[in-house]
Amino acid sequence: MxxxxxxxxxxxxxxxxxxxxxxxxxxxxxxxxxxxxxxxxxxxxxxxxxxxxxxxxxxxxxxxxxxxxxxxxxxxxxxxxxxxxxxxxxxxxxxxxxxxxxxxxxxxxxxxxxxxxxxxxxxxxxxxxxxxxxxxxxxxxxxxxxxxxxxxxxxxxxxxxxxxxxxxxxxxxxxxxxxxxxxxxxxxxxxxxxxxxxxxxxxxxxxxxxxxxxxxxxVHRQPVVPRTVKRWTAESEEALRDCFNTTVWTELCDPHGEDINAITDCVTDYINFCCENTVPTRRVRCFTNSKPWVTPDIKALLKEKKRAFKSEDREELRRVQKELRRKIHGPADVLSCLVHLCFLPCDHQLCPIINHLPSFKHLHVPLFSVS
The missing domain is CATH 3.60.10.10 (Endonuclease/exonuclease/phosphatase)
Incomplete structure (x- = not known):
């Protein structure tokens, strides 16, 4: 220059x-x-x-x-x-x-x-x-x-x-x-x-x-952080649901009377105890430059794309690439939308903006994540 x-x-x-x-x-x-x-x-x-x-x-x-x-x-x-x-x-x-x-x-x-x-x-x-x-x-x-x-x-x-x-x-x-x-x-x-x-x-x-x-x-300046995450599957959710259905909640709440704080702490500790004993866990490595929308589904699609490429199946490769593009752009669009919502003066503007996102209907994003 x-x-x-x-x-x-x-x-x-x-x-x-x-x-x-x-x-x-x-x-x-x-x-x-x-x-x-x-x-x-x-x-x-x-x-x-x-x-x-x-x-x-x-x-x-x-x-x-x-x-x-x-x-x-x-x-x-x-x-x-x-x-x-x-x-x-x-x-x-x-x-x-x-x-x-x-x-x-x-x-x-x-x-x-x-x-x-x-x-x-x-x-x-x-x-x-x-x-x-x-x-x-x-x-x-x-x-x-x-x-x-x-x-x-x-x-x-x-x-x-x-x-x-x-x-x-x-x-x-x-x-x-x-x-x-x-x-x-x-x-x-x-x-x-x-x-x-x-x-x-x-x-x-x-x-x-x-x-x-x-x-x-x-990624070269900061170390990899190992973390323990829970594997939420349909089987683990069903087992946790059975655990809660067989729980006698009155036995947990009655000893605390009308003390709402004590009841909240007791129920929360019990739910955490059930999750730890029911939901399996696994150790993962978290890199400092990982993007928040790189989910396990996207990683699985990337592996599937490699398999389709090695098998020289062009139709399968095209299908996986289309699905991968939708999965990647969907969460990124939603994150951008949620950031934009922070500057809106009224909450009633939430639904029209989200409905304009083409990939939002395919995502399982809880509404409380807007906060």
Whole structure:
């Protein structure tokens, strides 16, 4: 990443770097500010082999006719072009912004996607307005994608957004122009990157920054937690029902008279005692990055899909995949709906929203889980 001060006249050098220099060739993303590109310069003029270009040229809303501009090159060996989408473009007198969402081939399981926000703050911009705009855009995208990895990078000049983004970590520690650090890189996770400087591109006056990932996934940082869970089957439920039917409840409640607290404790302890003696248990390993909707039914379908694949039964594989997709998307949709319900002013809006979920009728979700 870096400020290149005109990209079109440096594209030949950049093409050579992406072909022969491993720092450029193996980079997942190349991000440049002040590209000085206009609508008269087509994408083919600044295209790079094995990289997908997304750009945001300066518009008339900036109050200037030339300069500015942002460009993001995504390595197609890291993320397919059809999995790269422009989330937002913004250009005014105080800030230029390009937000790109990506679904690469591999991500740590705790992240659902990567959202990169390229930023350029002109020297004449209002620092407070630029920071507020960046905070507003970032907050809106985080609300839409709460489990995404957010990377904010660009030339901020006199308006570093550290105060506006207190939960983000800034990773650039080396000077990027003379003895000043104007180009910054923020991420919403700690201990994720190390920064080093590379020579400027062409005759640009900003150094190029090379961010190397050092992030360790949560599954490698935190141990596996063994837990004991109950196996609720039809047989265990029937045995527990028989146990309760043969119980003389008056013998449990009469000794406590009208003391409701004592009766509650006694009945609760008895129910727990019956469950422990009737319902079988098993030991499971809980990983820190496990998703809440990965249920035993989904795990069984995944095993069934493997068996269908090995047997080369295409019809069975198609059927299992369809069922697996329904099982996975159903709980995820319900969880999103329940989070949305927390912000509704009235409880009577519950049923219409749930009825609009196509997979809710196939799920066994108790209504008390809404709380």
């Amino acid at each position: 870096g400020n290149v001060r005109s990209l079109a006249n440096k594209i030949d050098e950049l093409a050579a770097l992406t072909r022969y220099q491993p720092e450029y060739r193996t980079s997942s993303v190349l991000l440049f500010t002040e590209t000085w590109l206009t609508s008269l310069i087509p994408d083919s003029t600044v295209a790079l082999d094995n990289f997908h270009l997304l750009r945001a040229d300066r518009t008339e809303n900036s109050g200037k006719r030339k300069g500015g501009g942002l460009a993001v090159f995504v390595n197609i060996r890291w993320c397919m072009p059809r999995h790269c989408t422009v989330k937002m473009k913004l250009c005014n007198r105080d800030i230029e912004l390009l937000a790109v969402g990506m679904r690469p081939f591999y991500l740590p399981r705790e992240f659902t996607r990567v959202i990169i926000i390229a930023v350029y703050v002109p020297p004449s911009a209002n620092a407070d307005t630029a920071s507020e705009t960046l905070l507003s855009v970032t907050s809106r995208l985080q609300t839409q994608h709460p489990q995404a990895l957010f990377l904010i990078s660009g030339d901020f000049n006199h308006a570093p957004p550290s105060a506006a983004l207190p939960t983000y970590t800034q990773y650039v520690t080396c000077p990027t122009r003379d003895n000043k650090t104007l180009d910054l890189f923020y991420a919403n996770t700690k201990e994720a990157y190390t920064a080093s400087c590379l020579p400027p591109l062409g005759r640009a006056d900003h150094n190029i920054l090379h961010l190397l990932p050092v992030y360790k996934p949560v």
